[in-house]
Amino acid sequence: MDFIGIKSDEELFSDIPSSIRKKGIPISRGISEYEVMRLAEEIGSANTGYNYANFMGCGIYDRIIPSAVDSVIGRSEFITSYTPYQAEFSQGMLQSLFEYQSLISDLTGMDMTNSSIYDGATALGEAVRMAHRINEKTEILVPENLYRSKMDVIHSYSSGLNLKFISYSFEKKTGYIDLEDLASKISANTSAIICENPNSFGVIDPNVMKVQEIKGEALLITYVDPVSLGVVVPPGSYGADISVSEGQQLGIHREFGGPLLGLFSFRKEYLRKSPGRIIGLTSDSKGKRAFVMTIQTREQHIRREKATSNICTNQALMALASAVYLSIVGPEGIRKIANVTISQAKKLKDAVSSVRGYDAKFLSGTSFSDVLVRMPGDPADIQRALFEKGILGPIPSSSLFPNLEAFAKSGFFSVTEKTSDGNIRFLADSLGAIQ
C-alpha cells in the first residue's frame, strides 16, 4: 500500500459511487478446509444409488475407467492451465489436443475434428447451425424419437435462425429409420438430415447407411455412440458431412451429468464453416515439430458478431481424458468393450423378456447399450420398487420422448461392459418379485 501511496485499500474503490456500494455478502463466514470436506461428505450422504446394480444409461454411461485416466488429467500442469494462447509455453496441452483430434477422426472415419464442444447435445445444436451456414437452407429433418432434451437444445441453438424442424418416423417392427417416410420429406429446402446410430431406441440401425442414397443435396448430420464405433461402421463410411457425439463414455465420470464432452467432426471442405477451437501442426523457427491453435479467423475473438460460434472456454480437459482413455484401451480394447456391451444387452433382453408382463423384444433390431422394454405398469413405479431392492433403472421413455404416447408404458434398462451376468439375473428376479 505504501508503494501505491494509499493508506487503506478503500482508496482503491473510490471510483465506485457510494450509492451503489454493497455492505458485504449476506452469507456465512468462511470455514476451514476440514469443515468444508466434512460438510460436503454430510451433504453427499443424502445421495444414494451410486453403488447399486446400475441399469441407467441413455446417453450417460457407467463404463470402466482405467485409473491412469484420472491420474493423467489430475496432473496440475494440465488441469490448472488454460487455453494455450502462448503456444510455446503450452506444447503439452496442444499436442494432446492434436492427438485427441486425430483419435476422434480415426474413430469416426471423418476428416477433421475440433478440439471440443460443451457436450453432445450442444454439439448437435452447433452442427445444425453449421449446416445452415453451409447451404443456407432452412429445413432440418429430425428423427421422431430424438430425446426431448436434445430437441430442446437444438431449438435453443437455432432460435436466431429461421429454421423449420420436420420429424420423420421409424419402422414399427424394427425400430429403424422409415426410409420411405424420410424420403418423402426431403425437398429442395432441406438443409440437413439428423440420423442417430444407435438411435434413441438404443437400436443399431442399418438404414442409416442408405440415407446417403436418398439425401440429394441435403447434408447428413450423424449423432453416434463413440464406443459402438469399436465394432459398428463409422459415419465417415456412410456419407456423414458432420458427425457429433457425447464423449462422456470415453473415460469421464458421470458426475451427475457434467462436465461432459462434445465430439465434433466434419468433412474437410467445411473447415472454414466449422465452430470451435482447432489445433494444427506446424514447426518452430528451427524447423522442429510444434503445435498451435489455428484457423482462428472463424472465431469470436477475431470475427466477433460474424464468428461461426461464440464458444471460447470449451472442454479441453475432458478431451484430454478421452485421448488418454483411447490410448490406453486401444483398438482391441474398444472392440471388446463394444462386443461385451452388445452381448450383455442381448442377455438382458432375454432375461427381462422371460419375466411375465415384460417385453424387451417388441423391436426386433439389435440393441447396443440401451434396451427398450414394455412394462406391465408405470415405469416410474417400477423404478421406485427396484430402487428399494438396490437396483438403479429403468429410465422411463416418457421422460425421453414424451411425444410418443405409444411408449408411455415402456422404459430403458441399459448395460455396459461393467454389467455382470449376476446383476442381469438379479434384475430379472427382482422384476419377478415386485409384481
Next chain:
Amino acid sequence: MSYHQATYDERLLNEFRSGSTFKIPGDGSAAEKLLPSGMARKELPLPSLAEYDAVRHFTRLSQMNYSVDLGIYPLGSCTMKYNPKYADKIVSMEQFAEMHPLQPDYSVQGSLRIMYELQEYLKKISDMDAVTLQPLAGAHGEFTGILIVRKYLEDTGQLDMRREIIVPDSAHGTNPASAAMGGFNVVEVPSDSTGMVDIDALRSALSEKTAALMITNPSTLGLFERNVVQIAKLVHDAGALLYYDGANFNAILGITSPGIMGFDIVHFNLHKTFATPHGGGGPGAGPVAVKKRLEKYLPIPRIGFDGKRYFEDFSSDKSVGRVSPYYGAFGVLLRAWAYITYHGSDGLEANSRKAVLNTNYVSRRLSEYLSDPYGGVKKHEVVLSSSNTGERALDIAKYLIDNGVHAPTIYFPLIVKEALMIEPTETVNRDDLDAFCDAVIGSLKAGHEDLHQRPVNLSVGRIDEIKAARDQILTWSAIKK
C-alpha cells in the same frame, strides 16, 4: 536467469508400437452375429500402446505445459487464481462423481442441495432474484441471457421491433458473437478518452429498436464504469434490458453488485471468480441470474426447495427451454460451492480487495515503463500498452514465457494498441509480483534482437502460425510421410 522448461522430442501417440496392455472381464464373442449385415466395422486404425507408454507420454507432455500451480499466470480477463485442492477431493467422492443425471429426485437430494445452495450464494453475491446453473461456460451463459432477452421481447410483443443489441468496443468477442447467435444485430458504441462508455454515443445508439445493452463492469480495461447508474437509467428509459458480463466479478465481491447497479441479467464465470480449474481450456460453468420480472424465462429445470426436500422445478411455462441436457456442469458447480463455502462472506471480499491491490501494485510499477492509456485506479486487471517502447506486445510476451512467467493477455481489448492485459489475482505473493514486473522491465531492456529470437528456454522456439494455417494439418493422418 536459470529458467528452463523440460524439453522432449516427444513422439505422437501413433508412433508408439508397444501394443495395448488393457484388459476387461467378460466375453463378447456372441456379439458379431448380432450385428445387422453390413454394419460390422472392418478397420479400426487406432494406436496400440502399453499403458506405461501412454502414461509416460502424457506425463512428458505435461512437463511441457505451464500452469497455475507453477507460478503467476496473469492472463487478463481469465482470473487465473490458485485452484484449491480440497475441491479436487470433493468432486472425486463417489457419492458425487458416480451419480447419473436421470436418477429420481429422492436419490439425489445431496446433489440438488449443493446446487440449490449455490443458486442462493450467487443470488446473494449479485443481488439478483433467480439463478439457472445450466449454462456450460461464460459464452454459453451470454447466449442463455440473449435467449431470455428474446423470450421477454416475444412475450411483450416487441421482438419484431427490438432487433439491436449494443456492445461497447471494449467488449469481449463472445458478447457480439452471442448476440448474433441469438439473431440480433450488433451495434458497437465507442469508449471515450477515459475508457468509459461514451454516453453521448450510447444516447444516440439507443432507440425503440434496442433490445439490450451488454456491458462488462469493471470493463475489460480494468476500470470501473463510473456512469453505470446513468447508463442503467438511459437503457431502461429506452425500454431495453441491461446485460452484465460477470467475467470480471473478482474485482467487486462484497463491494458492489450488478443487482445494485441496476442490471437485469448477469452471467458468472465460475471458472474465474470461484477458482474452478481451467483444465487447459475448459470445462467452465456460466450460471445466469436475473431480476424477478425475468425469472419465468429462465431455462428449466431449476432447483427448488420446499422446506423439506429439493426438487427439479419445471413449473414455468414461459421458459426459454433448455440450453443443455441436464443440470449444467455439476462437477464445476460443486467446486464453486466448496470455494464459496470455504471463503465465506469475509474471505470472498478479502480476496477481491487483495486482487485489486495486487493489480494496482503492478500497475504502479509498470506504468513507469509502459504507457497507461487511461490512468486512474484499476480494478482486477490493468491494460498497459507497449507502443511507447518500440517493442511489440507479442515480443514482450515471448520474453516473459522464456523467463518462466506466463504472459498477460495480449492484443485485447482491441481498442488499445499493443495491449498487455495483466490480471495478477489475489493468489500471488509480493516477491512473485516483483519478479513478474522485473521480467517485463527486463524485456524492455533486452533489445529488439534478443526479443525476436525468443523463446529459447522452452520446449520449442517461436512457432510459425502462418504455416499452420496454410498447411491445415489437423490430424496425424494428414501428415505427409
